Amino acid sequence: MSTHIYDLFKYDTHVSFEFFPPKTNQGRKQIYQAISKLKGLNPDFFSVTYGAGGSTAERSLEIASALTNLAQVTCVAHITCVGMNRNEVKELLTSLEFHGISNVLALRGDPPKGETRFIKPVDGFSYASELVRFIRENSDMGILVAGYPEGHLESPNKKEDFKYLLEKINAGANGIITQLFFVNQYLFEFQNNLRNAGVNIPLIAGIFPISNAKQIKRMTELSGATIPEELLKDIEKHQDSSEDVEKIGTDFAVRQVEELLRGGITHFHFYTMNRHQQTRNILFQLKRFFPRLNFL
């Protein structure tokens, strides 16, 4: 089963979950358990990441296909420009279509492990906007793109990065999923800039449930997301108790989403890290805002 992204955004609120393809059998067990638990909530879609440098191509397709055909949910497959020429992108699109997948998140991608910068493949694409245009011209896929409320790490400034986001939208994107962030003000400014630019495709806030002190430090370094000092201090104070850190992360995410809802943000994408319990707990506390979620 696969609903086209156009049809998913007809509702007032929206919730989706992101997974990454696991490397081990234990990881496989965990992801299938998480899928079956979170599927029960009736989210709008699941998305599956595509590893740096295409390193997970087969495993990404396996999970995306299982979601679509076994779990019978709508899946958005992430695809990147890394290591693929135009023909290979076309082949990947055909393969996704064959598996019943009708939506993608089109990204430039992170460089492969060991490399520090993105290298344009021969006869490939330099930027996500080029990939979006190519997908639009060669398929009927629903297309989402990435947005950076604090600017992309490689970009000299937010203004410049925003200009390129508009290029992705003009190339045919149907929605924007943001990078994780912990300071809502950045998202409200981003939302404002999109409005002022006349953009009317859905803005989906990327919510990262904090569960581990080490991991959150690494994630904020990798993404450039600002972590409020008070939150960081609280996490550091409790870093020896994973239970306490998870509780801090859950409480923070609940407050974060509540404030975003009050500010008019209604679409949310949870970076689940292939875990289900914490995301479920967060949403349970917010269930009055999401009447289509099912907590039976």
Ligand SMILES: Cc1cc2nc3c(=O)[nH]c(=O)nc-3n(C[C@H](O)[C@H](O)[C@H](O)COP(=O)(O)OP(=O)(O)OC[C@H]3O[C@@H](n4cnc5c(N)ncnc54)[C@H](O)[C@@H]3O)c2cc1C
């Ligand atoms: C929701 C989400 C999911 C993600 N999933 C994955 C994943 O599955 N796999 C993965 O490898 N990575 C993933 N990423 C990370 C992403 O690939 C990296 O952030 C990557 O560095 C940029 O990708 P992009 O699509 O935003 O690139 P782009 O939009 O192409 O931007 C890349 C950089 O180039 C600049 N730029 C864009 N166009 C131009 C231009 N015409 N001229 C000059 N500069 C330009 C931008 O300002 C930016 O600094 C994800 C990110 C997000 C937010």
